[in-house]
Amino acid sequence: MNDEFFATINGASLKLQVLGPEDAPTMIVHHGAPGLGSRSEPVRSFGPFADEYRVVTFDARGSGESASDGPFTHEQWVADIDGIRELLGLESIVMAGGSYGGFLSLEYTLAHPDRVSALVLRDTAANTDYDYTAVERARTSDRVTIDPWAIERIGTGEFADNAEFERYWRAILPLYDHNYDPAAVERKARATSYHFATHNFAFGVNMPEFDLSGRLPEILCPTLVVVGRHDWRTPVLASQAIADGIPNAELVVFEHSGHSPQLEEPELFQSTVRGFLKRAGVGGAA
Template sequence: MSTPEREFDLQVNGARLRMQVLGADDAPVLLVHHGAPGLGSRSEPVRSFGPFADTYRVVTFDARGSGESEDVPPYTHAQWVADIDAIRESLGVEQVVMAGGSYGGFLAMEYTLAHPDRVSALVLRDTAANTDHDHLAVERARSTDRVPIDEWTISRIGTGAFADDTEFERYWRGILPLYDHAYDPEAVERKARATRYHYATHNAAFGQNMPGYDLTGRLGEIRCPTLVVVGRHDWRTPVPASQAIADGIPGAELVVFEHSGHSPQLEEPEEFQRVVRDFLRRAGVGRR
């Protein structure tokens, strides 16, 4: 039996967002936010959480300023959180399971803090509650023996300092080899070619939003069941960043994937799905 799937445009707070929904309309909603503003899109959440459409209504979308959605500023955490809630409201549901990876994890936590009654469970992947570990990414990029990474690329990690999409693509191609545990040059090239580049979104995210980003003092306010997962070899948001989140959220669970980099949901998909399904079952979220 095939899983129902549809793609459509949704007007949200003055911007057209591209949506992709998998699963039955009467299933509990699993709302997934992609990472990498200006680089990411719904394609990763569809691959990562598509298998969950047998039990959940998996809702994915390109955030404003990313993928196929409109470039309509502001690209702020407050605006992206408001967009998440507008999507939830459009679905006609009171609560969702909120999931997010990397920068999408920042927004998943921000949404949960802003709308605690709307989140039945929280799934965070390879993310952080502040910028304390960002310097380690620069150190890893400079010391890696995987591929040569030029100083121009290293100097722009997390800065949001790109003049146009051409510069932005140059940066992305330069840093992409660090993301996966097992380096595959052909996979890197496929990812680079498939990316839609929105440099202004990325500049706002990292040049304006991130310097003041710090949720560590508020993690204790998150009371819903929370799962935190991370790849052991994540160069961008290392294990200590996830450990800090799990330590700060009461009752949160931490699972480290030993054979993954920044994307255990793609590098160890079967184990990722098993862990998340088990967590959501124990959290009481799913069909009864």
Template structure:
């Protein structure tokens, strides 16, 4: 494992690389701007380092990377390409989950010649399904989620990191198929909070986000995976992506919520390896 700090478009970003340098490369983008980090892609895609070069990083404004705006899709896509160029990669497999899936699709559209395959996990091409997340939060029998929290789903508007943490602790119980209060507490404690990043991502970027009219432009092999019980980006959102990209494959994980890569890891890894091999992007193993 190679951990490094790199100056990318004026911001210091924390990168972590795994696997053989001469293997096909996969850049994996985490979700949840201001909450997410490379830790999830490392857990999810680390096992692929036996056959692929795995590139993970904390996006600007998240994890251990610098809080240097702008926190826009255009900037985050430019950062992905700068990382690719820094590492001397001609083509990459582009992978992303949740909000990272938004950016993976945006990258494939902006740099189609650089993407050999696309892997999307629990994501969406627009905000059409956000109301379902609000309904799920309001009607869940798992925990009681107050209206202050519900009003901030997909919107942001936090005054500081203390408010942001309050929100995250309240909403976290919805993410996994099987609710584990101790796991929720561990996740909340391990999170690095960057409220300004999240506010911009959801308060400014998302109202204008809609890739549905451009999905047909994506020409690379595409795998779309989603948990059957995902409260945040439900199955219909993934179905719409798969329907919009010619030849895209949709795989539903029946025992998962928002994170099938962690809740059903063996099946997830088998599905991804099979997809990449059929796409002609086999590894070194």
């Protein structure tokens, strides 16, 4: 099954895409980069799991094709995840998310521990302790010269309009992949749907208060934490801190990846996640 549709969740029209058999264990996958991201990355990353799992992806409010109705708080985005779960009649889910989607996956698991059978986190963090490393890596990159204007805006919410937001995104995109491909960077920039107000709220309002490090021991479900060795935005140390804080969490470092091991080492990523889910007792459909 590959079903795309709009659904009204907590008063906002959200675009959903559901893949895989209806009677299989279900994972809800949250994209990163609010205001830039969309379900397209989770579909590419987790679509292959639709042979054994029901994979639910969506554009979060304020991103992709979904409505730009606020608020863009973590509380609202967590409520939207649970609204999707309720809409689909799911008792429990595998919660998965990367980058900013990992922040929200952690938030959802803490808010609804009885609903999460397993947690998959990719290239994310539990606080902002390591944000300074992103600025340093951008400033010292030997790949491209990053516009100082863009460096000053990393991790901030200071964009006046979508044109300015796109200028920023094009400037920092070369940092994300382990293997730099200018043509791929251009394709990504052209394919992006820009929502500057969503990003401004996420990084200007939400992130200064974001710190879940003290609550990580509350997460008792099986947890897999994966990260690219060369991730410029959320370094290995941030993932290590999550794995150290969550009881019995597993950490896997992908040696030939940047911020997106799910796309840069897809076969290893898929086998790693499948193995984890089976060990966690969330085996796929026969």
